[in-house]
Amino acid sequence: MSQPMQHVIQIKLERIEQLFNSLDPTPFVGRDLDPAADDFIEGWADELPREGTFKIALQILEAGDLAKAQSRAHDAVRNYYSARATVQQHKLHRLFRNGRMSLVVGLTFLIACHILSEFLETRFAAETLPSLIAHGLIIAGWVAMWRPLEIFLYDWWPLRRRLNLLKRLASADVTVVSAAPSPIDSERSSAPRRRL
Template identity: 60%
Template sequence: MKQDIVQTIHLQVERIEQLFNSLDPTPFVGRDLDPQAEDFITGWAEELPHKGAFRIKVTVAECPQLEPARTRLQQAVKSYYLSRVEAQRLQLRQLFRNGRWSLLIGVSFLIACHLLSSYLELQFAADSLLGVLAHGLVIAGWVAMWRPIQIFLYDWWPLQRKRKLYQRLAGASVAVEVFHNMHQ
């Protein structure tokens, strides 16, 4: 699939203002998208191919000034999704910080368990109960490595994927068109 392919996300609303969170007191540009609009746009984008650009096409029943509305909406979408990119970046950074600490703790605990297990095996080789305990310590040490392994192998993927999606949405072009007979 080529990078120059543009995927279109279609929305239909009565008025442009419906796309924004009515509880957000800030001016139109920079306002949060309405949670349902954001869910719709993001959900649709997640279903599209993972390459190429997005175009958000909004069909409205009424819009007295089409070009200013399109410009404001373009800026608002860009601002909103860039803030989401930054939030994902910070969340990913925090996850890796937690992963490094978990790895340090896990490796330290694994080494301690392995050393104690080796000591028990050398000192009490004939005692089967302590032999079981020695093997249990090695298993416990590896279990302690579960969280850092999970972070570095699996947990970061969804955050990175979402960050890239938000970057693509922040760069989306926005088109607004009036359709007078939306309900017919």
């Protein structure tokens, strides 16, 4: 059985703190991600195929304790996207609840309009105005069904797609590596170039 494909999202940072929202006073594990970092991660993830898992690779220029940064970033990213997925799940449940209520209201109104239209058609069959009103009631009844149909046909699937994306990000592997140049690379870059 083949392993699922892993898609890598790479982010280069000067310090690990840049990953987090500087205005959020909570500890690292509970802190929100920086909005720019969140937009970058979600935007990149959204463009990748819907199959497979994610790996978020953080390249840090000023890396001190890489093991500590790795643990903090891994827990913080997973907790952040798990919380976002929970909120998205609630939005989806609320949408379906509103859809069911709209469906009940819409069907009730449609049935009432149909009954009243039938009454007008049979009672005032030869008159023009009651006939127009009867036809208008049928149209109004079906217009009332627009909102539940919109919810159950169109509105739910973008929320479901985003929920699946957030769940995949919540289970992503997060790695932290040093992007600082090695001393040998530094010497090579600073050494004067010789001409042949």
